[in-house]
Amino acid sequence: MSQPPDLTILAPLKAWGGIERKIMILCREFLAQGVRVQLLLARGGEVPYPDEFPDGVEVVDLRNRGKQDGVLKVARYLRRCQPRALLTAKDHAAKIALVGRALARSQVPIYVKVTNTLSETLRRPVKRYSARWLYPRANRLIAVSSGVRSDLIDNFAVDPEQVEVIYNPTVTPDIAERRRLPMGHPWLAGDGPPVVMGIGRLTPQKDFVTLLRAFARLRRQRLCRLIILGEGPLRNDLQAEARELGIAEDVDLPGYVQDPIPWLARASLFVLSSRYEGLANVVIEALAAGTPVVCTDCPSGPDEILLGGRLGPLVPIGEELAMSEAMAAVLAEPPPAGLLQEGLERFRSDKVAAHYLRTMGLQ
Template identity: 65%
Template sequence: MTRPRLAILAPFKAWGGIERKIMILCHEFLALGVQPQLILTRGGVVPYPDELPKEVEIVDLGSGGKLDSVMKLTRFLKHERPAALLTAKDHSAKVAILSRILSRTDVPIFVKITNTLSFTLRRPMKRRSARWLYGYADRLIAVSGGVRDDLIENFGIPPEKVQVIYNPTVTPSIAERKTHPVDHPWLQGDGPPVIIGVGRLTPQKDFPMLIRAFAKVRQQREARLIILGDGPLHDELITCAREAGVGDDVDLPGYVSDPIPYLARGSLFALSSRYEGLANVLIEALAAGLPAVATDCPSGPMEILQAGRIGPLVTVGDADALAQAMLDTLDNPPTQETLARGLDRFRSDKVALQYLQVMGIKSSGVQAAGNGLSGSVE
């Protein structure tokens, strides 16, 4: 039996959050009898080449700008006719929709929306083009209920066209990855508790607020703070820590390819973001067994922490509230049973099956539900 082919389009980098999720989905799609095809455009590269299954087909369009990508993808759709085309990132979504229109094919287009677009699409022209073009997609797949609400309320997308499918964050490999060694001196099993933050060092993550909150924690107890990630605010954050009087207790070791070993050895995870799509690292922290606190930002933390039942939620930008939440959780951490509650929603095998059901792709042992689904997947 020939495997149905699922084309996946994004301006892939060698690593990144979206790239990791696509790599995980490729593993699961293959296990479910579906053949993934990664479509590379505009200098895109193979994501996570050491982890991507060799069975995944790589199709490099060799395109230049957006117009060239549209023309080459149009030819691909005419000749290859995949069962469906899944896109991630705004640029790819628009290229895919324009190509489908020009190709005059019936290849269904599914657009994965990974962030709250009213925050990320700031230019009026980009917002208008998204409002117009996204209506031509067969279905938008939002990574959280908050992202879905934003699409409906701020971009005029009909509710029946937006499906919530959480990211495939919880994988069988997490148990083994937790055991990988970490050479950071603060995570060797002794010393004061270590609070961990993870993310790109940009204004979105609001790490200056996290450092201010941590300084308030340090006024009451010994603790250390590690922030994993790189980005343009690195030097500013070092200065912020020094000015707050905690320079010796804050470390920014840079980007790490896998935060799970660090999370497994920390005492507390803190998410200080101003906005998110889903906040995958918050899920990873819980899956690694690490207690967590988070800002109640749009969107994701409220859904992940189940309105505060799994971990505290605080107002965005409120350093005092975040500091108190961190102190309370360090003093009275939740049980491992509490942390694991609700993680099934993010299991990679279940998520991949939901994708195939929404896209109407039938495979070995899979009964596709077609395009009749709407709303959240529980």
């Protein structure tokens, strides 16, 4: 890039993942809206969704080994290159950017994208303390939901005027096409019993144990199946739980899939069983795919997405009976297809990107 970019995005990204897909979509939309973008990879980062990542974005690897090394390299970058704005994603990038800017004595404005409920994700006291000290020094914090915004204000000493809520760019123009993409799971061929779906990392946060127990109750009432997409450390525990509940034959864990939309489009019901979220993008994807949903009323996101329960039932966290009853009710009487599309304009990728650009003074 012969001249400094309008926007530099700094993040430690993987090739695949929820945050990674949102960064890829934002890059694509920023380019479409005339903004020159550079992606600065941190801590062994990779280009997200390389087959879909836009060619017009210059990618630079910071090659930092840790936070201290990252601070020095960010400072060097900001002295050499003066983007009009710097956007960070993930806690590591936010902290090295803010300290690096101070070290460089740079005036480049920094915007910190906060994707989860930090009081839940930053468990170590030193991480929480450093966030309380550093995050208020950003020019603006971008929270992915009102719940995340409230958490920043209540627990991290952030001025309410400093936090902007911008939802994730989840609804893209290609969703209708992605719904029709082929996928080979025999349970989703269209002629079997209804399939309930859960999606997420197999970790305690997602609380798939409660989903399995709720499904076991449902399975005693009617023939149905459960697919949980995702990978993680609790795979063996969840499979053991399914065997103990006597539902192993009707539960499948196929692992991580790059695009859940074609799976969701063929499911009868999506269930979010999480204990906490930032926004719960997969709920938006389910609605966009035309799939009814049941969600725990967890912080943060489901209540906002479902308009207080209007678009789908909200159930208490960890309560298998309430979840099972809500699942049975939705399967027995699915909501009208048109209802599921209400409120999705908030998550349209072009509108979300424009909101980012206005917030960062780039439009």
